[in-house]
Structures are given as C-alpha cells and as structure tokens.
Amino acid sequence: MAQTQGRGIERQPTLEGKRVLLRPLAPDDWDALFAVASDKRVWAQHPMHDRWQEPVFREFFDDALSKGGALAIIDKASGQMIGSSRYQDYAPDGGGSVEIGWTFIAPDYWGSGINAELKRLMLEHAFRYVARVNFRVGETNFRSRKAMEKIGGTLTDGTQVVDLPDGPAVHVIYAITREGFADGPLANVTG
Numbered sequence: 001m002a003q004t005q006g007r008g009i010e011r012q013p014t015l016e017g018k019r020v021l022l023r024p025l026a027p028d029d030w031d032a033l034f035a036v037a038s039d040k041r042v043w044a045q046h047p048m049h050d051r052w053q054e055p056v057f058r059e060f061f062d063d064a065l066s067k068g069g070a071l072a073i074i075d076k077a078s079g080q081m082i083g084s085s086r087y088q089d090y091a092p093d094g095g096g097s098v099e100i101g102w103t104f105i106a107p108d109y110w111g112s113g114i115n116a117e118l119k120r121l122m123l124e125h126a127f128r129y130v131a132r133v134n135f136r137v138g139e140t141n142f143r144s145r146k147a148m149e150k151i152g153g154t155l156t157d158g159t160q161v162v163d164l165p166d167g168p169a170v171h172v173i174y175a176i177t178r179e180g181f182a183d184g185p186l187a188n189v190t191g
Helices: 027-037 054-067 114-126 142-150 178-183
Strands: 020-024 070-075 081-091 097-105 132-138 154-164 167-177
Touching (some): 020 114, 027 054, 027 097, 167 178
Antiparallel strands (some): 081 097, 132 167, 154 167
C-alpha cells in the first residue's frame, strides 16, 4: 500500500467499490440524504436518537458540509443515496491519525456487506496518509459496536463524553492501525 508522507489526508475523495460509490457530500444532497435519515430505525441506538427529525438532522447536515470530509454513499446498482460517512479530526503526530465516523446507512442495506465495503474503501484511502484510524461509537450503540468488531476495530481504553440535549453521552473509541488493517478481516475483501 503506497504511503503519502508529510501532508494531511485528502478528506473528500471519490472512492468506488463493486457496489458503492463514495463522493463528496454537496448542499443539493439534502433531500436524498434526509429521506434516509428520517427513518427512526437509523437512530434508535444512537446517542442522538432524535436525529430523524428535520431540524436536528439539518444541524448534522450543515455541520458535515461546514467541516468538510463528508461523503455521500451511493448504491451503484440503483444510483440512490443510501447514507453518508465522514473523515474528521486529522492529527499528524505519531504517524498520523484520522477519525472515520458519523456513518449511517439505510436500514434496507443493514447486514448486506455495504458497511464493510465502504469502510474498506475509506480505510484503504486513509492508510495512504496515516498510521491509525479512530472510530467514536456511542457506548450503548451495540449495532455499531458489533459492526466495528466485524471490520477489525479494536476497543481502546479511550472514551469521550459528549454533552447532548438529553444529558451526557459516553462514546468508546475503537481503532484500526495500518498493520491491523493489512492483517484484518477487510484486507482481502474485494469491492
């Protein structure tokens, strides 16, 4: 895997796999992405369980656009938007790290292997620039925690407490290193 040293990660690439296309999120993606996000099931275990509501999701969407790094997830077979993900919090120290997160996928695609494919694409891209990728997951979001373990994420000792309107939410931190990825469950998955 080629490595690019000495500069930050390109946080809004276009990445293409066998079944998904990841491309930079754009302002005119609002309607299609909110159609996915408005399904209450998407947020049932998430600390921001009310993100299915338009004003709450609007804040999430605007934040994604303003910070950069947000990607739309497109089902190549149908051309439909089925979710989004982000690169955020690039840090150059210690070989570099970046966070992948804020990922959500339409429930019709849960258990289909789409998450593994999109994470593989994002990890392959990230490891051209950094030695470690972090994932912040709500402590009680067991669906996402299981998905992290399935793709080779290792639970670290790190936690983060985020103040939310309903009170503080604890997030646990998973990580995948460049070496762990090379030896992990996504290394030989083709897309």
